[in-house]
Amino acid sequence: MSEAEDVAFLSAVPAGTEVAAERAPVQIAAPSAPGKRKHAQVLDAIYHAAIREFASEGPARASAQAIADKAGLSKAQLYYYIESKEGLYRQVLKDIVDDLIGSCDFSRGACAPRRVLVELIHRKMLFSFEHPLRARILAAEVLRGAPVLRTMTDSSRQRTHQAAMMIQDWINNDLMDQADPMVFLLHLCAVTQFYADHAAQVTYKGSVPESDDQRRLIAQVTELLLKTAGVR
Incomplete structure (x- = not known):
């Protein structure tokens, strides 16, 4: 094959x-600076935002700024929590595949x-x-x-x-x-x-x-x- x-x-x-629900926490880099919201809540917001943006635009057209906006963060704040947009897409995709195959x-x-x-x-x-x-x-x-x-x-x-x-x-x-x-x-x-x-x-x-x-x-x-x- x-x-x-x-x-x-x-x-x-x-x-x-x-x-797993679409709000499942994403396993990405821990933030390097404390935020006003709890760490898990921020990751949850990023995960929701990433799913919406990637589903709408695809990984190539999706932008880190749009994900940040949807998550209620600045772009700079977003990068405290993720290493890259590409890494975030990979994690979202991996979670989907793991759910299906499992x-x-x-x-x-x-x-x-x-x-x-x-x-x-x-x-x-x-x-x-x-x-x-x-x-x-x-x-x-x-x-x-x-x-x-x-x-x-x-x-x-x-x-x-x-x-x-x-x-x-x-x-x-x-x-x-x-x-x-x-x-x-x-x-x-x-x-x-x-x-x-x-x-x-x-x-x-x-x-x-x-x-x-x-x-x-x-x-x-x-x-x-x-x-x-x-x-x-």
């Missing part, structure tokens, strides 16, 4: 029910395909609904060719290989139609990621879909993907 395939699969990995079990023969795929699609779509900014950051990174993600996905390669082997086992045992396992994973990734990339187009009342809408969308997407794959 190519590096691009390894990387692309990350955005199809399901989020666990205990996925709950994924692709042990060969672990479960029947329907059970595994239903759970995979459900968790991935919930992640897109509940953490749309984080989902968009990951999707945008992958679409750019994953220049940062490629340097930090060693653990994902084994997961990708396990997933492909498990799908191939299902195919060999006539539990799914014939397909290239990686193509199927990429297709699943693209379909589920749509709900993060095009949130405005899949909402019905001008905000994040309500629980009934979410359940209906997840059920429809799940059924379509399972039918497409010929899952028995």
Whole structure:
């Protein structure tokens, strides 16, 4: 499998029910001068601000000044708490990937395909609904060719290989139609990621879909993907 395939699969990995909130504290350099707010509160504000800025502008166009403004800091104050904008982006991206990979079990023969795929699609779509900014950051990174993600996905390669082997086992045992396992994973990734990339187009009342809408969308997407794959 190519590096691009390894990387692309990350955005199809399901989020666990205990996925870290977007306000999870970022593990970055400690400040060199005391502030008026507690250290943890400042880091929390920076983390929130970074997610909003990176999701909106991407890492290249995002500016340290904009992150500082969103966090209620001056640019000089921001650099008491971070080493660089690039380092902050890397930390945000790492946290997203760790959340997604951490709950994924692709042990060969672990479960029947329907059970595994239903759970995979459900968790991935919930992640897109509940953490749309984080989902968009990951999707945008992958679409750019994953220049940062490629340097930090060693653990994902084994997961990708396990997933492909498990799908191939299902195919060999006539539990799914014939397909290239990686193509199927990429297709699943693209379909589920749509709900993060095009949130405005899949909402019905001008905000994040309500629980009934979410359940209906997840059920429809799940059924379509399972039918497409010929899952028995």
